[in-house]
Amino acid sequence: MDIDIRAAHRLRESAGAQAAIGPLVGALCAADVDLTRLRVSCDWIQYKNNFRETAMVRPVIAAGVAPDPGDDAAVDGIELAVDLRRCAQPGTEVAAEVDAALADFYATDAKVWLEPWVPGSGSCVWRFNALYWQALAMWEKATGREYEHALPGGESDARNAAAARELILDLFKLWDELGARRALPEELYVIELGVGNGGQARTWLDAFTELDRRHGRDYYRRLHYLMGDYSAHVLDRARQEVAHYGDHVSGLVLEATRLSGSVGFLAGKAFLVYISNVYDNLPTDEVASIKGRVYLVQVRAYLSASAAARIAAQFGLAERELAPLTERLLRIGPELLSESLPDKFADPGQATAFWQAMWDALRQAERYVPLEGLDTYQVTPSLTGEILRPLLAAEGDVRMHVSNGALASFADTLPLLHPFGQVVCRDLFLTGTDQYGSGFYGPGKYDGSTVNWVNGPLLALLANRRGFGVRFSQFKERPAANIKTLTAQVRD
Ligand SMILES: C[S@@+](CC[C@H](N)C(=O)[O-])C[C@H]1O[C@@H](n2cnc3c(N)ncnc32)[C@H](O)[C@@H]1O
Structure with a gap:
């Protein structure tokens, strides 16, 4: 097992982060996971709002096979990515976060997926980003403050x-x-x-x-x-x-x-x-070099099962409606969304609240897919x-x-x-x-x-x-x- 701590400076400063390493290793040793094919990558994610859970699993897809993370032969290993900032917070149960990440990785059906696997630059987060600037007035009206x-x-x-x-x-x-x-x-x-x-x-x-x-x-x-x-x-x-x-x-x-x-x-x-x-x-995309091989990081936006249930209940929607309604929101914006579906979103304010709830809950799953040659990758x-x-x-x-x-x-x-x-x-x-x-x-x-x-x-x-x-x-x-x-x- 390799453990890469990319937050050396933060680690030295934070007793909570230091204290997280023991339970992290303990939880992995107790889990049903092949430690010889495991990397642990610890970051300090300074952005309070981001696209990751406290811990997440990223498969490293093997060369020359169709990516299927559920199939052991299709992966060269897995990476457990951990946010040390959240681990260091009082009340975080590091072992429980690790167990949840491992369980969540195999429970793909429980998530509401918002897109297929794509390179980072192709993710719908960029459509959210563009919508933010296009419909800034609606967003600012809802938050009551300028960007x-x-x-x-x-x-x-x-x-x-x-x-x-x-x-x-x-x-x-x-x-x-x-x-x-x-x-x-x-x-x-x-x-x-x-x-x-x-x-x-x-x-x-x-x-x-x-x-x-x-x-x-x-x-x-x-x-x-x-x-x-x-x-x-x-x-x-x-x-x-x-x-x-x-x-x-x-x-x-x-x-x-x-x-x-x-x-x-x-x-x-x-x-x-x-x-x-x-x-x-x-x-932007991200690339990674892992043990001498170059990978493209692919991402896939999703809502966790609990976030999907919460948002669906808040807006009186069925969970299966969340992905198509988000697609429609990104295509036409909150004003037209409420105009075209007044029974679901009574006014643009409601549609904006839906937009903000989806954005807040949006996470990205990640996987490493081998690049067969740098010249085949179009930057x-x-x-x-x-x-x-x-x-x-x-x-x-x-x-x-x-x-x-x-x-x-x-x-x-x-x-x-x-x-x-x-x-x-x-x-x-x-x-x-x-x-x-x-x-x-x-x-x-x-x-x-x-x-x-x-x-x-x-x-x-x-x-x-x-x-x-x-x-x-x-x-x-x-x-x-x-x-x-x-x-x-x-x-x-
Ligand atoms: C964070 S604001 C920066 C505004 C200002 N330059 C400043 O420093 O305060 C980013 C600006 O870039 C624009 N922008 C983002 N992506 C863009 C793109 N692909 N093409 C053109 N403008 C873009 C946004 O609409 C927004 O006005």
Whole structure:
């Protein structure tokens, strides 16, 4: 049996976590499980709301067989995944959690499944995530608070005026130099992806106009600030926030992971692509290297039997209705759901309550499926899993994010840059893949959305191959924050 504790620092600090290890091993020794084929993986899941039970079983599917976790010949072993944070809480019976996880693994019929097995990026949690941004007003009405309050610190760093000013002064310096060489284009483009409530655009434009007045070159007259988001609702909000900037601002509905069609006209023209807290909100797969073999993590969303019974009773539904109603909710949203089924959901508020109950209870089962070759795995439409090879080779046994959405978005963003332009992206970046060995980096739930830290070294690898340099820096204005700034520009 291998025991991997990826929360070494937390383990040292938490007497409860230390005390959990004995009962954990005791419960496994007492269970009917082949210890020679068992791995135990202990995380400290800092997200109070997440997709896992305190303990869960993940089968490691054998190569060359149809995955059937119930069949011993189809699995190379099993992994027991344990959340040490919850184990450390007073009142948690660790042995009972382990027994429940083992029993639950074989009791597949007791669950209400919401989807087939898929790679992480294909899970319905991303449809929940998109629905959250599309129908944000309904969600916020139900919770009585704005989404920004769900972020750590209660406010987005995108509103930080000092950071905006620093960026703008750098731009002025560059524009002055290009102007002196008569190389400054007439139109000065800045594009922001994933605009939220428009707070970032507002902070940036306020600082820009103020600094421009002092600088005296009238760059504001030539400025075009484009705001892109996939949620028309969010975009409307952001437009209202900066309405007084008139024609200098345009809002575009776009998919951040496929930019060439929507903003391809900007190719080679953008001086700044400004992104904050978006990459951690884009779909991702995870891969794992286990004893030298590479696996794709497949997931499957479900409700436990008890959660399904509770939600069905709360809304007067049959349990078998939960999955199709969720599918319908994700397709048409809470307003149309109540309009089309008034006997089940009397008003949009009821449909939103159903949405929130489903999201709260949603869990993901996981399994490891062998990848027959990295080149057979499509990370983005134009990138294969080969890009992962150096990172996987460097780490031995590891499980890491592929950050598929962030990679696709980043790859489509780089060609938009003016030769002296830059991408500035503030987000939850890992800056070394070795970090995966000592912490948990998602997925977690923020309110109604999904969060995963971003595999920074992978983005840097992609940029390097395309002739761009990437650096990561601490967010100076809040050094204790987990947020880092990625800056990318053409390599000298
Ligand atoms: C957490 S908010 C960040 C808002 C703001 N930039 C900030 O830092 O406060 C994420 C934003 O990204 C948008 N978004 C998420 N996924 C997207 C996608 N695939 N395409 C375009 N926009 C997306 C959401 O609608 C939302 O406005």
